[in-house]
Amino acid sequence: MAARWIERVTGPWEQKRRYWRYKVRRRALPAHHRTAVEGLDRYVVVTGGIARGDVLVQMLEDLVELFEQSAADGLSVTDVVGADPVEFAETFLATYDDARWVTHQRRRLDETIARASSLEQHGARG
Structure with a gap:
């Protein structure tokens, strides 16, 4: 029971295990590749x-x-x-666009404006 409560607050244990394995893999890279991954990690996070x-x-x-x-x-x-690490990072991030917070908020705004427009067209008040 306590484990479920902790997972609810902190997230699934399997994700943590995968993240720890990622950090081990990152440390095993040659120094120049490791440094690049650390910088990209920081940027994308x-x-x-x-x-x-x-x-x-x-x-x-x-x-x-x-x-x-x-x-x-x-x-x-x-x-x-x-030649442009920021462009690389942004292109890399775009692959995961559906999971980005801003993408969710953009959809939400689109839906809200569409709803407002519909109300306006139907003469709704209030």
């Missing part, structure tokens, strides 16, 4: 506005997998992110 923990963990796993593969292939950090 702070600016990404991912509203669901499962999607956030999946996104970080995908990020570390990309850099694991690039390290194995002998690619440089610049080969992976290109």
